[in-house]
Amino acid sequence: MGITCSPLRTLRPLRSSLTQVESPRTFPGAVAPQRHYRVDADGVGIAVNEWGDERDPVLVMVHGGADFSRTFDVFAPLFAAAGWRVVAWDHRGHGDSDHTHLYSFEADLRDATRVLDAVAPRRPVAVLGHSKGGSILTSLAEAQPFRFRSFINLDGIPYRRPGPDLPEYQRADALNTEITGWLEHRRRSATGSRKPGTIEELARRRAQMNPRLSTEWLEYLVTVGAREDADGWRWKLDPSMRMGGFGPWKPEYGLFRLAGLGVPFLGVLVGADEPMGWGTKPHQVEKWMPRNGRLEYFDDLGHFIHIEQPKMVADMALEFLGAPA
Amino acid sequence: MSTVTLQHNRIELALHQLRPATGEGRPLLLLHGLGECSPTSVPHDVESWPGSIWGLDFTGHGESTIPVGGGYSAEVLLGDVDAAINHLGTVTLVGRGLGGYVALLAAGARVDAVHGAVITDGPGLTGGSYESSVPQSARLMDQGQIPDPYALHELSRDVRAADYALDFVQYSVANSDLAEPVNVSALYRPTWLAEVAAAPGVASLPLSDALNLYR
Numbered sequence: 291m292g293i294t295c296s297p298l299r300t301l302r303p304l305r306s307s308l309t310q311v312e313s314p315r316t317f318p319g320a321v322a323p324q325r326h327y328r329v330d331a332d333g334v335g336i337a338v339n340e341w342g343d344e345r346d347p348v349l350v351m352v353h354g355g356a357d358f359s360r361t362f363d364v365f366a367p368l369f370a371a372a373g374w375r376v377v378a379w380d381h382r383g384h385g386d387s388d389h390t391h392l393y394s395f396e397a398d399l400r401d402a403t404r405v406l407d408a409v410a411p412r413r414p415v416a417v418l419g420h421s422k423g424g425s426i427l428t429s430l431a432e433a434q435p436f437r438f439r440s441f442i443n444l445d446g447i448p449y450r451r452p453g454p455d456l457p458e459y460q461r462a463d464a465l466n467t468e469i470t471g472w473l474e475h476r477r478r479s480a481t482g483s484r485k486p487g488t489i490e491e492l493a494r495r496r497a498q499m500n501p502r503l504s505t506e507w508l509e510y511l512v513t514v515g516a517r518e519d520a521d522g523w524r525w526k527l528d529p530s531m532r533m534g535g536f537g538p539w540k541p542e543y544g545l546f547r548l549a550g551l552g553v554p555f556l557g558v559l560v561g562a563d564e565p566m567g568w569g570t571k572p573h574q575v576e577k578w579m580p581r582n583g584r585l586e587y588f589d590d591l592g593h594f595i596h597i598e599q600p601k602m603v604a605d606m607a608l609e610f611l612g613a614p615a
Numbered sequence: 616m617s618t619v620t621l622q623h624n625r626i627e628l629a630l631h632q633l634r635p636a637t638g639e640g641r642p643l644l645l646l647h648g649l650g651e652c653s654p655t656s657v658p659h660d661v662e663s664w665p666g667s668i669w670g671l672d673f674t675g676h677g678e679s680t681i682p683v684g685g686g687y688s689a690e691v692l693l694g695d696v697d698a699a700i701n702h703l704g705t706v707t708l709v710g711r712g713l714g715g716y717v718a719l720l721a722a723g724a725r726v727d728a729v730h731g732a733v734i735t736d737g738p739g740l741t742g743g744s745y746e747s748s749v750p751q752s753a754r755l756m757d758q759g760q761i762p763d764p765y766a767l768h769e770l771s772r773d774v775r776a777a778d779y780a781l782d783f784v785q786y787s788v789a790n791s792d793l794a795e796p797v798n799v800s801a802l803y804r805p806t807w808l809a810e811v812a813a814a815p816g817v818a819s820l821p822l823s824d825a826l827n828l829y830r
Contacts, residue, residue, distance in 0.1 A: 332758065332765075334684035382684070391625045392674070392686030396769055400685070462723075462786040469693075469724045476694045477701060479624045530624050537690055538776035543745050 315489070317510035319600065320363040326386075329379070331404035337386035338379040338405055342370030347614040348410045349374040352402065354421025354446070354566070356499065356527060358385030360514040365596045368604035373614040374416070379405050383528035385515060393531060395539070398426055399433070406437055414439035414553075416611055420596060421446045421566065425544050432547045440554040442607050445593050447548065447557055448541035449570040468536050479530040486522030489513065496525075499566050502592040541568075551580035556610045558603070561589035568593075584610070616655050618678065623698040629678035630699050631670045633657045638665030640830055641730060644699055644706040645670040646714030649739025649770050650762050652677030660822055661709060665830060669706075671699050673714075675763030685765030689713070689742075689773050693720045700728045707829045709822070712737025713770060715801065716780075719811065722797055723783025726790040731829030733798045734808065735822060741805040743772035777810040788816030798825040 313322070323339035330336075339359045349369055351362050359378035366376040380387040381398050406415070416439050419427040424446015431438050487495070493508035500508060516523040548557075557579070559570055572587045579585060586606065588595060596603045621628040633645070634657045643664045647653055653670025661668060672679040673692050696717055700706060705728050710718035715734030722732035734740075755764040787796045795818040797811065804812055812819050820828065 332684040332754075382686075388683075390684055390686070391680065391682030392684075392691055394686040394688055394769070397684060397686035462782045462789070465782050466724065466726075466786045472690075473694060473697045473724060476624050476697065480622050537688060538774040538779040540745075540776070546745075 313510065313513040315510045315513045317364065317507055319367070320510060321367040322363065322514075323360075323366075323378075329405050329408045331382070331401040334382050334390050334401065335388040336379050336382065336401050336405055338377060338408075340378075341366040341376040342374055344375055346370075346373050346375040348413075348415040349376050349611070349614075350406065350409075350415055350417040351376055351378040352417070352419040352423030352426055353378065353381070353384070354423050356384070356531075356533065356566075357420070358515050358526070360385065361511065361597065363510075363514065365600045365604060368600060369608065372604075372608050374611075377405070377409050383531050385526055389528040389530070393528075395426070395429075398422075399430055402426060402430060403434065403437075410437075412436065416440045416442075418442040418444065418607065419446050420444040421568075421593065428544050428547050428551075431551055431553070435552055438553045440556075440611055441551060442556045442558070442610065444558045444596055444603070445560050445567060445570070447559065447570050447575055448544055448568045449574040450541055450568075465536060472532060472536070475532050479532075482529040484524040484527070484529045486519060486524050489523055492516055492523050492525065500564075500594060502562065502564065503594060503597055507597065545575065545578045548575070548583075549578045549580055551583065553582065554610070555580050555583040556607065557583065557585045558595060558606075559585065559587045560591045560593060560595050561587070562592040564593045566593050619702065621698045621702055623674070623694050626674045626680040626682065626695070628674070628680075628695055628698055629653070629672040630702060631655070631672070633668045633670055636665065636667040640664070640666035642667045642669055642703045642706045643826075644696075644703065644708050646696065646708060646710035646718055647671075647673065647676065648712030648714055648737030650676070650767055651711065651738060652762070661826065663823070664707075664826055666707075669699070669703065671695060673717075673766075675766035676761070681759060681761065681763045682765075685763070685769055687763075687766050687769040687773070689717055689720060689770065692717045692770075693724060696721045697725060700725055704728070705730055707826070708732040709735065709826075710737075711735050713739030713742075715740060716742065716775065719780060719783050719787075719797060722787040722791075723785075726787055726796075729787075729796070731793060731796055731798065731825070732787075733822060733825045733829075734801050734811075736801045736803055739770055740801060740803065740808065742770075742775035742807070745774060745776075775805065775807040777807040780807045780811050781814055784811055784814045784817060788814075793829070795828070798828065800825055 325340040328335045358380045424443035489512045492512045708718040718732040722729045798818040799812040800822045
């Protein structure tokens with residue numbers, strides 16, 4: 291048989307708009323980033339936002355799944371005021387970063403290293419990750435520990451898969467339902483677009499994922515995380531992405547990596563049950579804590595603890611981080 | 616050989632017809648191994664198949680799109696196969712290496728459209744384990760080449776967990792019209808594949824016998 295493997299099609303990345311328009315809404319304490327630029331991550335444009343003096347030591351903040359860096363608009367300025375140069379970026383397909391062809395955890399990790407190479411090449415920096423951002427940093431800390439000075443993980447320590455625990459005989463059925471739903475989505479996603487709406491409508495939709503956050507905050511988020519088209523506002527998140535997921539990955543892989551962390555570590559867990567949360571409890575994590583680790587638990591707060599209580603969480607984190615210099 | 620272009624999300628896939636049907640029967644779809652592409656003519660060991668014979672170039676391989684900036688998983692390639700199934704209707708699958716693993720995923724994910732999946736030896740069969748999958752991110756210098764270096768880098772380490780693979784076996788066996796909808800012809804069997812081969816409803820016939828079973 292003959293085999294010829296010749297190149298035919300290479301697509302350009304799908305550039306998203308980098309223009310930042312002034313938000314038509316305000317929120318108490320929210321400050322737009324002082325600097326906004328783009329880093330090339332192997333052809334994918336990653337939008338980076340910064341708060342604080344650019345001569346100050348770097349504190350990296352990594353957002354969670356379906357979020358974007360402007361969700362730090364209240365939280366980040368509290369660190370900037372304390373002498374940190376806060377650097378946050380939108381994951382590929384999120385916020386102002388490019389929509390691209392494929393998405394994966396490993397690709398997110400590689401994109402992170404491209405931003406770190408741009409802002410602090412081969413230099414250890416303080417890092418803070420929320421939710422999936424915490425998981426990304428946990429993996430990166432094992433792969434490239436030289437990048438880390440200290441590490442704060444806000445409710446980003448998965449212990450089990452989201453969704454109900456199922457008996458063995460139902461698991462394959464549930465997996466098949468998930469997969470066929472994903473495949474059907476893939477058949478339609480090439481031409482899909484997000485549903486337009488008013489600021490209030492988009493905020494109400496997001497409230498299903500963020501039930502503990504105020505309407506005022508969610509409406510502010512629409513104005514910094516969605517774009518206004520002729521027929522209404524649309525979230526910038528790539529419509530080809532889909533919540534949920536399946537694959538061979540197991541939540542405990544992250545726990546095993548936690549144990550090997552070599553830098554000071556602060557883990558934060560919460561008690562309130564939420565759609566976006568992992569529901570991890572302290573007793574599930576304690577035995578995997580690294581030697582330099584500290585675990586804090588807030589029974590009455592939710593997954594977005596840094597948005598619910600920005601001042602309290604920032605004070606705790608700043609005390610843990612110590613002086614920036 | 617004629618080629619049709621299929622859309623899988625933003626990827627354009629090349630699906631090659633290697634030979635029209637010579638008799639009655641459903642199409643046979645060949646899935647290549649990691650770093651390979653579809654053959655351009657019918658491999659001798661499937662020549663006896665009476666239906667039409669097709670070969671798919673996976674994302675980042677052969678004549679299919681090279682995505683920007685990687686992000687591969689075996690599940691993305693499952694989506695590639697689903698696009699081919701959407702075009703061809705019910706098929707029998709023969710996969711080499713990585714293509715064999717993806718054939719198993721398709722057998723579990725699209726039971727009604729996959730009439731038998733044969734796993735044979737080939738590149739990318741072993742995959743990665745958790746222990747070997749510490750993600751690294753060295754800059755790959757030969758971007759834009761075929762096959763995509765990100766495909767080679769990411770899919771060679773894509774985790775193969777036996778319990779995950781067995782979920783696909785279990786669903787396929789429970790819902791297929793066939794008594795043994797999955798066949799392992801591979802001589803080399805990494806841990807995940809040894810467990811698949813030992814599962815109820817999985818045959819271990821040579822390729823030619825497996826094709827007779829599924830024709």
